[in-house]
Amino acid sequence: MEKIRKVFTLAFVLMIGLGLQANLSAQTTMEEFSAKWENGKQFTLEVVDKMPDDLLDFKPHESAMSFREQIIHLASASAGISQNFLNGAQPTFDLGAKPVSKAELKSFVTACYDYTRSTVAALSAQQLAETIDIFGMRGTRRQVVALIDDHVTHHRGAAISYMRSHGIEPPRFRAM
Template sequence: MRTRFLLPVMAMLVALAACTPAADMGEGEPAGEMAAEEAEAPSSTVQSELLNDLATLREKYVGLAEAMPESEYGWRPADGVRSVSEVYMHVVAANFGLVSTVMGTEPPEGTDAAWYGQDAESITDKATVVEALGASFDYMAAAIESTGDDAWDNAVDLFGPNSVRGAMTFTLAHCHEHLGQSIAYARSNGVVPPWSM
C-alpha cells in the first residue's frame, strides 16, 4: 500500500527535478553561468544599508505621527512616562544630537534649535512635531550620504569608544526602539499604523 503511494510521488518529483534546470536557464546560457549569476548577492555598502533603513524609519514615523490625532499627543500610558509628542520630540532631539556628535556636522541652517535643545520634548503642536520628525530624518540621511566608504571605521566617542558605523547603527536602533513604543501608544489609542492596513 505504501509503495503504491510513494512510487507515483517519487516519479513526479524526479520529473519536476529534471525539468527545473531547463526552465530556469536562459536561451543558450550554460547552466554554470546561470548558477554563478544567481549566487551573486546584490552589492551593498554600509551607506546604502543605513539609508534604506532610515527611509523606512522616516516613512513610518511621519506616517504614524500624521495618523495620530493631535488630541492624543498629550496621552501617556502612566505618570512619569513620556507622552506621544514627547517620544516623537525625544527622537527628533536624539537624531539631531547624536548625528551631529558622530558626524561633526551642525543641523542645517534654518533648523529650529528648539527641536534639539533641552526643551524639545515640550513641543506638542502636531504640525511642528511632524515637520521636526521629517527634518531630523532628512538631516540624518544627508549626513550618511556625505560619509565616504573609508570613514565608517573612523573612531568616535558616543557613550564610549565606537566607530562611525557603530554609532550610526546605535542611532538607528534608538529610532527603532521608540518606533515600537510609538506603535504601542498608537494602538492603545485605537490608531492603526498606516503601513499595516
C-alpha cells in the same frame, strides 16, 4: 530630576546598542542605509498622522514620555548624535524645539531625519571605520549609525504601543 532620568535612559539605550552592534550586517552600504532611513522617516510621519491631536500628550504612566515626547526625542536624538559624533554641521533648525501642532511635529521630524541622512551620506568609508568615544564607550562611526537606527525604532515602537492602547491601528510596518 526628569531631565536626569531622560539622560540616563538615553545613555542606557545607547550603551546597549553599542555593546550589541559588533558589526553592521543589516545594512552594508550607506546607500542601503539612506533608503532604509527614508522609509523609516515616512513610517514615522505616518505614525504621527494616525495619532489624534487630542492624544499627542498621552502617556501610559506619569514616569513615561508622552507620544509627542517620544517622537521629538527620537528625531532630535538622531540629529544631535549625528552632529556630535558623525561630524555633522550646525543644524539649520532648533534641535531643542518643542513642536506644538501636528504640522510642526511632522516638520521637525522631517528636518531631523533629513539632517541625519545627509550627515551620514557625507561620511567617507575611512570616517565610518574610525573608532570614537561615545557616551563613555568606544565604537566605530558605522556602529553609531546603527545605534541611531535602533534608537529610532525603539522609540517609534513605544509611540505605536501608545496608539494601540487607544484602539488605534498603526500604519502597516514595512522594512524596505
